[in-house]
Amino acid sequence: MSEAGLEHRGPGRDGRGRGRRAAEGPAGPHSDVPPPLAPTTTEAQPLEVVVVTGLSGAGKLSAGRVLEDLGWFVVDNLPPALLLPMVELGARGDIRRFAAVVDVRSRAFSSDLQEAIRVLAEAGHRPRVVYVHARDDVLIRRYESVRREHPLQGSGRLIDGIGAERELLTGIAGEADLWVDTSDLNIHQLRATLENAFVREGQTPPLTATVLSFGFKYGLPLDADLVVDARFLPNPHWVPELRPRTGQDPAVRDYVLGQEDAEAFLDRYTDVLRLLVPGYRREGKRYLTLAVGCTGGKHRSVAIAEEFARRLSADGVAATAQHRDLGRE
Structure with missing residues (x-):
């Protein structure tokens, strides 16, 4: 708004006493009004x-x-x-x-x-x-x-x-x-x-995405916008050396992402997200929760969630991976 035509304020009208004559310069020799505080403090x-x-x-x-x-x-x-x-x-x-x-x-x-x-x-x-x-x-x-x-x-x-x-x-x-x-x-x-x-x-406000892994046996996340089921992939639980590890472990991640159809699934669903994200932004949606589930939320869903978060981040979406049920077993 233009400042042209601003009206002059009378003394003391701004509620802090800034218009007082004492605040406009040094007090006179007989004034008992204290000098104003230093500008650096106010x-x-x-x-x-x-x-x-x-x-x-x-x-x-x-x-x-x-x-x-x-x-x-x-x-x-x-x-x-x-x-x-x-x-x-x-x-x-x-x-x-x-x-x-x-x-x-x-x-x-x-x-x-x-x-x-x-x-x-x-x-x-x-x-x-x-x-x-x-x-x-x-x-x-x-x-x-x-x-x-x-x-x-x-x-x-x-x-x-x-x-x-x-x-x-x-x-x-x-x-x-x-x-x-x-x-x-x-x-x-x-x-x-x-x-x-x-x-x-x-600039349009950024869309923030949370990629949340979970276990179906513990129930669906109530705040999920999209739900992905990773149970079509072989379960590392049945591989003795992988069972105690999680989807954050490189060996489990490589096992899950190396399965047949895993790469094609990730590619195609990433394309779906690339279609959805601009629409969400146009509609004013600021937060997106993509839930990825497997049986217990320990292996497959964790690895897939981490990969989706990585791909979304590479596409310019502020994405983080969170793991709701990791450690519950």
Whole structure:
């Protein structure tokens, strides 16, 4: 947001006494006001700040959750008066990207929010405003589906509350950096819109894959997205010298991966994963769990899981192998 036209703040308006005359220079000879602390002890780094606002029912909370998934520190229903103190508190810690959902739940907030954003820019932070809106018919349908009253409806009709909110938001809507119309968007499309706007360097968030080995006799992993059955391969359990070892042992790994059809199976399923991964990314999926099972989760599934993780990593997917049932025997 441009800093042109920023208003001058009066003394003491920023809640920390920074506007006091005593903080602007050395105190006079008869002043009992202590000198300010050295800048090295109070200096706070500027933050990237996103303020999510807009019409009730348009999807502000969903937008906040998307930003949280993208690594932003998000606060919901923050009164405008607390925006600067919260940002500066975060700036003194390890928070570098801060987002706040601010709306009419704070009631007379529009002019206060515009002023709070100006003060943030004046303090050296980088505030941006995301304005989330939708058509009246869509908002009415959403409110009727959840049977909730509009915050500004009062004793009137639902459409009256929506109209009053639109009028109240006119000022801040005109200053927004990004408008998002959710009338015809699903949650995945909303996520894609915000990712394109706020992910660093315009890159899509990486897909993180966990390749999990398990034993069928201990039950299927409940969080698995995909399940692979490695029991078609000969079981090293019946090879006396391999029985006490695990799939992480080179001898067991070579035995499993050297079986007939093992290489073809790995190649073809890797091709399937190469087809699925871009689709998962387009749909906003951030985490993938590929479960590989054998009878006990000790030999075949462990070796195959390690190989899948290696291949996924080679294809640019952040993949790790984990072994749920290793050591249970």
